[in-house]
Amino acid sequence: MSTRVARSVxxxxxxxxxxxRCLVNLSGDAMAPFDRRYVxxxxxxxxxxxxxxxxxxGDEVPARLQRVARSTGKGLPAPLASSLLAEIDASDWLRDKxxxxxxxxxxxxxxxxxxxxxxxxxxxxxSGAMADAAGAESAARLAAAKGEVASLQRRLxxxxxxxxxxxxxxxxxxxxxxxxAEERVAPLRQAADRERRRADDAEERLAxxxxxxxxxxxxLADVEERQRLLYERFxxxxxxxxxxxxxxxTGDRGAIPSDPAGIARWLDDAARILAPYREGEEGxxxxxxxxxxxxxxxxxxxxxxxxxxxxxxxxxxxxxxxVDGHNVLGAIDHRSIGDAAARRNLIAGLGLLARTxxxxxIVVVFDSALGGGREAVDAASxxxxxxxxxxxxxxxxxxxxxxxxxxxxxxxxxDRGVRERTAPAGALVLWSDALVAWLSEARREGVTTV
Numbered sequence: 229m230s231t232r233v234a235r236s237v238x239x240x241x242x243x244x245x246x247x248x249r250c251l252v253n254l255s256g257d258a259m260a261p262f263d264r265r266y267v268x269x270x271x272x273x274x275x276x277x278x279x280x281x282x283x284x285x286g287d288e289v290p291a292r293l294q295r296v297a298r299s300t301g302k303g304l305p306a307p308l309a310s311s312l313l314a315e316i317d318a319s320d321w322l323r324d325k326x327x328x329x330x331x332x333x334x335x336x337x338x339x340x341x342x343x344x345x346x347x348x349x350x351x352x353x354x355s356g357a358m359a360d361a362a363g364a365e366s367a368a369r370l371a372a373a374k375g376e377v378a379s380l381q382r383r384l385x386x387x388x389x390x391x392x393x394x395x396x397x398x399x400x401x402x403x404x405x406x407x408x409a410e411e412r413v414a415p416l417r418q419a420a421d422r423e424r425r426r427a428d429d430a431e432e433r434l435a436x437x438x439x440x441x442x443x444x445x446x447x448l449a450d451v452e453e454r455q456r457l458l459y460e461r462f463x464x465x466x467x468x469x470x471x472x473x474x475x476x477x478t479g480d481r482g483a484i485p486s487d488p489a490g491i492a493r494w495l496d497d498a499a500r501i502l503a504p505y506r507e508g509e510e511g512x513x514x515x516x517x518x519x520x521x522x523x524x525x526x527x528x529x530x531x532x533x534x535x536x537x538x539x540x541x542x543x544x545x546x547x548x549x550x551v552d553g554h555n556v557l558g559a560i561d562h563r564s565i566g567d568a569a570a571r572r573n574l575i576a577g578l579g580l581l582a583r584t585x586x587x588x589x590i591v592v593v594f595d596s597a598l599g600g601g602r603e604a605v606d607a608a609s610x611x612x613x614x615x616x617x618x619x620x621x622x623x624x625x626x627x628x629x630x631x632x633x634x635x636x637x638x639x640x641x642x643d644r645g646v647r648e649r650t651a652p653a654g655a656l657v658l659w660s661d662a663l664v665a666w667l668s669e670a671r672r673e674g675v676t677t678v
Contacts, residue, residue: 374441387430388427548588548637552623556660591612
């Protein structure tokens with residue numbers, strides 16, 4: 229029993245670690261802001277790492293850091309700095325070398341100290357610093373936009389005042405028009421036209437600046453909200469782990485069964501609930517839950533291409549939902565299949581589905597030309613996002629996943645080939661049209677998915 233309970237403590241610890249890593253990516257999906265902020269907050273670690281590499285003999289430098297060691301510039305490019313930080317993170321031997329160099333530098337950097345010393349909350353210190361950096365950038369954009377708006381408002385006011393003055397002078401001259409007066413009026417008319425055009429241009433720029441101001445304010449609010457939600461999730465996880473450790477220390481098993489079969493079921497349920505948030509085998513993909521289940525079936529009269537099919541999943545309680553990402557994008561709008569923004573919107577919508585069908589795990593698979601494929605957990609929605617390897621299609625990944633997971637799995641795709649390949653494995657196959665209709669109805673009802 230002690231071995232199984234210890235395994236549950238490890239799962240809680242892994243979940244806490246994964247949530248800490250999610251905090252790092254508060255700025256969104258793109259890796260460029262991630263690398264830049266990551267390198268910025270850990271600049272002292274990068275400096276100490278380069279110093280440690282300079283002290284090594286050529287054959288001591290890890291192969292992955294040869295390019296970093298050869299770089300002699302004052303600043304290390306972000307990709308190389310990210311590689312250096314990743315190697316320091318993964319290698320205890322290298323980290324000890326960097327700690328020695330850091331101590332020799334005499335620096336006092338709490339974030340670098342946390343990253344190198346690896347205290348209990350080191351990821352919270354690093355991710356908190358990155359969240360602060362993201363917030364500071366948004367705040368700076370907001371302040372710059374406000375300054376631009378104020379400047380344009382002053383210029384617009386001056387242009388309109390000048391236009392009124394010229395109009396008054398024209399009126400005075402027209403009141404006593406003569407040949408000589410007409411000659412004087414013409415240049416003034418031209419000057420008034422120029423001022424009017426300047427005023428129009430200032431109004432257009434003011435409108436654009438106001439839009440940028442709104443975007444900057446929204447970006448700052450989004451960063452703050454994501455940070456708040458992730459800190460709440462982290463705090464809940466810490467509290468749950470502390471409670472479990474307290475029970476183990478006092479001998480209070482609480483809701484943990486005492487019989488072997490009950491313990492096995494309890495641990496399986498814990499693994500299923502924690503699976504989306506921990507790093508598992510095969511690059512972080514949650515492992516399938518063992519055990520036979522009868523195939524899921526829709527209630528009589530409910531079609532697999534209808535919105536009601538998605539609603540019916542609430543009662544069916546699937547363990548896994550596999551989504552054909554590009555197929556769903558095509559069902560929404562065929563022009564959006566290659567659009568990254570549309571992909572992010574779909575992932576946000578699937579976050580609502582995940583909360584509706586909790587504790588089911590949602591996996592969306594996209595085609596990709598990247599060798600080896602990729603996989604990550606989206607920080608905002610908790611959805612597992614997979615990209616197929618270059619030699620395979622998303623259809624192949626979906627078929628393999630359905631075969632491995634077996635009954636209790638739902639597959640969503642309009643592709644007949646996907647449906648025919650996954651149904652024999654016991655998967656309940658629904659159409660992308662059903663999911664699109666369900667998401668559309670949820671948004672009409674004013675449900676927030678982000």
